[in-house]
Amino acid sequence: MWRCLIIEDDCENARYIAKGLAELGHVSVICHDSVQALERATQSSWDVIILDRMLPNGVDGLAILSTLRSLGQATPVLVLSALTGTDEKISGLNAGGDDYLIKPFSFSELVARLNALIRRSQAGADQRRLQVADLVAYLDSGKVERSGKPIALQPRELRLLTYLMLNAHNTVTRTMLLEHVWDYRFDPQSNVIDVQISRLRRKVDAGQATSLIHTIRGAGYTLSDRVPAAEAG
């Protein structure tokens, strides 16, 4: 269960997020006002803060964010914005945001990103050896094994697999993969990511009893040995 603080002046959008999170069993508190938001953010302990950039009275959410960071608050913050430019994105991340999501977004994208953020903030420092079921990746040497048998991967495939393993059992979206594995923030028109994933899947899952890489329809992918509910293919 996550404790989420939603700082958003658009009541409808805030309620939509809170309701969706509640359905997944998380608790969220909505805050519409920027002054109150700062108090709330500093007084209680949160797993994640969802911060809208545009707040009432012309307050830029980034101002709240940098204040929080200057107070030593390290809670992961996901910045929401209707501003599309990559520049905006970069300034959001520079102000101390951990991720940036542009409105309108799908709820599954939001949840996938929150998941990745929370995992990252809770993960210990020792992430040099990743393991999911019988799949093991050694990040220092770049070696990957499945059931003790080595798998040969291209550098980019290794990055892709690492990202999936870091977010094991959670959904990662195509845009998350593009941003974190390829460092691209644009949207390639064709299904390049799907094809990259299926190439990786052939290397990881071929000849294995259980497949680990699953497609989540309408959302993205997950790497897990538990078969997800919404799997298709």
Place this chain on the structure above:
Amino acid sequence: MAHDASTPWLRRYGRAISRHWHSAAFRITLNYGLLTILTTLILLLFIYTQVVGVLRTQLSNQIGHAEQRLVGMFDAGGISAVVDAIDLAIADELDGGEDLYLLTDGDGRKLAGNVAAMVAHPGHTGLFETNVILRGEQVGGYFKLRTFPDGQILLIGHEAGRIDRVTDMILQGIGAAVALALVLVVLGAYVFRREFERRVGALRTTARRIGPGQLSLRVPHAHGSDEFSHLNHDVNAMLDRIEHLMTGVRHVSDTIAHDLRTPLMRMQARLQSVRHPGASTAGLRRAVDGVAEEIDRLNTLLGKLLQISELEAGVRRKTFGPRRLDLIAADVVDLYSALAEDRRVTLALRADRQAIVQGDAELLANACANLIDNALKYAHDTVLVRVEAGGEEVILTVEDDGPGIPQESTLRLGERFYRPDTTQEGLGLGLASVKAIVSLHGGGLAFSAGAGGTGLMVRLGFPKPASG
């Protein structure tokens, strides 16, 4: 009272001055004029001191000669000869009277001369200037003093009148010249101001009228090729660009309205089809999925349009730096390699190393991805990506061996929403954003048939960054 009467006049005068003073042309001309006057003044003063110096030397020589003559007399005939010579000289010059003499004996008694009394004199024997009494009047002059062996003292000199007259003349000349120059400078400043105002006026009038929306107006073309006509030309070029952009915006909003309608209609139809009571859950689900998909598509479309207009506005240029186009292309080729493999198309990269372009890595990658994406859609079995840095430009070409497109259609490639082949999936924005990215980087976009006469080759040319 006089004071009260003069105040409004003064105030009006002050206002006029301050109005002129606020004109740049007036100030520049005035300052320049004053500077010229100052330099001329320094020059004239130099000439003045030179002239006075020459006159004094002349005078000194003249007095020296007269002195030598009298000394010669003394040597020949003693002091009485000197007295005679002085009397003669004074008598000769009664009318002009410029030479001044006084001869006294050792006790200060006057022996000869036209000067009334001996004056206080400096200790040296050189030329000195002082005032003496001549025929009851005080006159200034330059003098020398000589003591004869018998104790008599000779004061010999010359009236300063001539030097004074010359210096007065020069000073008057300088004064008159400066006064005249001042008048000319002020007049010139005023004329320049008028001319300046006239030249800028056309520009201002146009700018004032464009403000409220008459964007088709242009600054009248000025003859010649001075700074003003260059300025007018530049302003007109800027206006052309603004007008072009605004027309573009209008065109785009028309097209968007049209393009939004189609998916909206489809969504409406889908929703209508399940609106009746008794619609099956499966049907409802399909409709919702379909609408969600359409909304996603619309969202992507709007995002791309926004990106293109952002690019065209040139906002992104501040993130520019030297980037290696060969590495960027290699990364994108890597991203698409799996897709190419899937479609059984060979995606090959031939890149010169160190192909450096001044730009934004993300945008360059985006352009490259768009081109490769397109090429893979149409290619028969090969897509070749080349990066060449050998020539004048850094060139990126993406070539496919597909069906190509007719020559006449290449002209419209790169327009928003233009799709020569509507059977393939797409928004018709890919090449438009490539075009916007390339022109943001100061480069050019060209289309031609592939090497074998078939297919399409897209060529992006980027200017090489200035070395150094």
